[in-house]
Amino acid sequence: MMPRPTTLEIDLGAAGANVRAVRRLVGPARKIFAVVKADGYGHGAAEMGAAFVENGADALGVADLGEGLRLRRRGITAPILVYPNSLPDAAPVTMAHGLTPTLVDLDGARAYSEAATTPCDVFVKVDVGLERLGVPAEQAVKVIAAMMELPRLRLAGLCAHPHDAEGRDPAYAEWQLGRFTTVVDELEARGIPVPVRLFAASPFLLKFPQTYLNAVDPGRMLYGITFPGEASPVPLAPTFRALTSRIITVKELVPRERFADKAPFPVTAPMRLGVIPMGSAAGSTGSMPAACSSAAAPCPSCLRRRSSTRGSTSPRCRKPRSGTRWSSSAARVRARSPWPKWRSGTALACTMWPLPWDRA
Known part of the structure; x- marks a missing residue:
C-alpha cells in the first residue's frame, strides 16, 4: 500500500x-x-x-x-x-x-x-x-x-x-x-x-x-542535464523518467457568486476537478500556462495546476476522453490508463524536473 x-x-x-x-x-x-x-x-x-x-x-x-x-x-x-x-x-x-x-x-x-x-x-x-x-x-x-x-x-x-x-x-x-x-x-x-x-x-x-x-x-x-547553449561532447541520457501520481478525489465546481476574481483559477462554467497529491515538496514548481491538446482531437479545456505543499489540481476537462493527453511547456500530464470519466484512482504522469538545478 x-x-x-x-x-x-x-x-x-x-x-x-x-x-x-x-x-x-x-x-x-x-x-x-x-x-x-x-x-x-x-x-x-x-x-x-x-x-x-x-x-x-x-x-x-x-x-x-x-x-x-x-x-x-x-x-x-x-x-x-x-x-x-x-x-x-x-x-x-x-x-x-x-x-x-x-x-x-x-x-x-x-x-x-x-x-x-x-x-x-x-x-x-x-x-x-x-x-x-x-x-x-x-x-x-x-x-x-x-x-x-x-x-x-x-x-x-x-x-x-x-x-x-x-x-x-x-x-x-x-x-x-x-x-x-x-x-x-x-x-x-x-x-x-x-x-x-x-x-x-x-x-x-x-x-x-x-x-x-x-x-x-x-x-x-x-x-x-545540460543548460541552453551547452552541447555535450558525449551522449547523455536523462535519469529522470517521470513524476507519477493518482487522482485522490474528484469534485464538481460551479462559478462563484462572489469574489470570482480572487479564485485561484477561472471557473466560468460548471466543471469537474481532479486533485492529485503533488505539491512543492513533491516537485511541483508552480502554476503552469494554459495549454491543452488531445491525442484524438483538440480539447477546449486548459491545463492548470496550482502548486502548494498540500496538493495540486489536475487538468480539468469538461469531456474527458480515453487517452487524452495534456501538455504545456512546463510539464506533460497524461492518462496512464483509459478512463470513461474522471474518478479517484486515475493514474497520471507528470514529466517535470523535481528540483531547481544548480550549475555543478
Missing part, C-alpha cells in the same frame, strides 16, 4: 551510461568524483551513488556531513568527499565514518588534527573566482603549508569551484585555472605533494577540456 501515491521514477541505467560517457570523455587515468548532493539532485543519493560507483566513479561528492552519513548508513562504502559546509566540531564524526573533509581555514584544520589519532586525509578548497567558500588563491600556499605542519593531517588533494560566468569566456576560465595550478605548483615546489587536483565540474567539463587536470567532479551532467 502506498499512503501517498506520488512517486519519482528514475533510470539507473541512464545514470550508469552517463558515468561511462564521462569516463570516455576524461580518459582512464583521471578520477571521477560523482556528485550526489541535495539527495542526488532529488533522485535519491544512495541509489544514484551506487549506480555511479558500479559504473566507474572513483568517489562521491556530498554537500555536507549529514549527506555523507546517510550514504554510509545506506551501505555506500566508496570514498566520499564532503564539501566545506560543516563546522569544526564535526571532525570526530566525519573521521569515525571514513569521510574525507574539505578544509577552508586553520581553525578547521586544527580541529581535525586534534581529533585524529591516525593520519587523516583532507582536501583543501581554493577560491579561484566564485568568492565563496575556500582559501583565497593568493593566501592558499601559506595557509595550506601551515595546515600541513599540524600533526596527523595529510593533504589528499585540492579542489575548487570555478565561477561559470554567463558569457562563458575562455579567458576567464583560463585565469581561474591558472590561479589554481599556481597554488599546486608552489606547494609541490615546497615539498608538499598534491595527489588530487579537482577543478572541473559539469560546466567546465562540457566546455573546457584543458581544465580536467587529474580529477573531475561532474554533477548535473551525470543526471543527463
Whole structure:
C-alpha cells in the first residue's frame, strides 16, 4: 500500500551510461568524483551513488556531513568527499565514518588534527573566482603549508569551484585555472605533494577540456542535464523518467457568486476537478500556462495546476476522453490508463524536473 501515491521514477541505467560517457570523455587515468548532493539532485543519493560507483566513479561528492552519513548508513562504502559546509566540531564524526573533509581555514584544520589519532586525509578548497567558500588563491600556499605542519593531517588533494560566468569566456576560465595550478605548483615546489587536483565540474567539463587536470567532479551532467547553449561532447541520457501520481478525489465546481476574481483559477462554467497529491515538496514548481491538446482531437479545456505543499489540481476537462493527453511547456500530464470519466484512482504522469538545478 502506498499512503501517498506520488512517486519519482528514475533510470539507473541512464545514470550508469552517463558515468561511462564521462569516463570516455576524461580518459582512464583521471578520477571521477560523482556528485550526489541535495539527495542526488532529488533522485535519491544512495541509489544514484551506487549506480555511479558500479559504473566507474572513483568517489562521491556530498554537500555536507549529514549527506555523507546517510550514504554510509545506506551501505555506500566508496570514498566520499564532503564539501566545506560543516563546522569544526564535526571532525570526530566525519573521521569515525571514513569521510574525507574539505578544509577552508586553520581553525578547521586544527580541529581535525586534534581529533585524529591516525593520519587523516583532507582536501583543501581554493577560491579561484566564485568568492565563496575556500582559501583565497593568493593566501592558499601559506595557509595550506601551515595546515600541513599540524600533526596527523595529510593533504589528499585540492579542489575548487570555478565561477561559470554567463558569457562563458575562455579567458576567464583560463585565469581561474591558472590561479589554481599556481597554488599546486608552489606547494609541490615546497615539498608538499598534491595527489588530487579537482577543478572541473559539469560546466567546465562540457566546455573546457584543458581544465580536467587529474580529477573531475561532474554533477548535473551525470543526471543527463545540460543548460541552453551547452552541447555535450558525449551522449547523455536523462535519469529522470517521470513524476507519477493518482487522482485522490474528484469534485464538481460551479462559478462563484462572489469574489470570482480572487479564485485561484477561472471557473466560468460548471466543471469537474481532479486533485492529485503533488505539491512543492513533491516537485511541483508552480502554476503552469494554459495549454491543452488531445491525442484524438483538440480539447477546449486548459491545463492548470496550482502548486502548494498540500496538493495540486489536475487538468480539468469538461469531456474527458480515453487517452487524452495534456501538455504545456512546463510539464506533460497524461492518462496512464483509459478512463470513461474522471474518478479517484486515475493514474497520471507528470514529466517535470523535481528540483531547481544548480550549475555543478
